[in-house]
Amino acid sequence: MLCLYTVCVWSVPMMMSITHRGTGVGLSGGISAFALLALVLPGNYPYYLDLIHSLSIGPALLGLAKFGIAFPLSYHTLNGIRHLFWDSGKGFTLPEVYRSGYVVIVLSILTSIAAIAYM
Numbered sequence: 001m002l003c004l005y006t007v008c009v010w011s012v013p014m015m016m017s018i019t020h021r022g023t024g025v026g027l028s029g030g031i032s033a034f035a036l037l038a039l040v041l042p043g044n045y046p047y048y049l050d051l052i053h054s055l056s057i058g059p060a061l062l063g064l065a066k067f068g069i070a071f072p073l074s075y076h077t078l079n080g081i082r083h084l085f086w087d088s089g090k091g092f093t094l095p096e097v098y099r100s101g102y103v104v105i106v107l108s109i110l111t112s113i114a115a116i117a118y119m
Helices: 012-040 045-054 059-087 094-118
Strands: none
Touching (some): 012 059, 012 094
16 A cells, blocks of 8 residues: 555645645635625725724734735736746746746745835
8 A cells, every 4th residue: 555645745836736726715715705894894995994004013913914915916926827828838848847936936925025015
């Protein structure tokens, strides 16, 4: 009997595929929850924005929250562009798969940091 661990070795493309699906589900769920709450909660957007400002959370926690929103969005978008290249039949050799994966990870982190600095 073969152990599952010896058959399945974790790799960058596998983890990126899982993360792409997870960010897609998370973004979809987050947008749906935000829309549902916007429909059922009393008050308007400026009221809840003022409520968040009144919490006086520190800049480190605020930056972490912004990164938590920006990173999944940038990662999912950039990895989606990578998939569009794959749909055209380009980038399927193993070195290209790894290289494009690392590029997506680095660009996702950089664009997330840039978005936080801009906000």
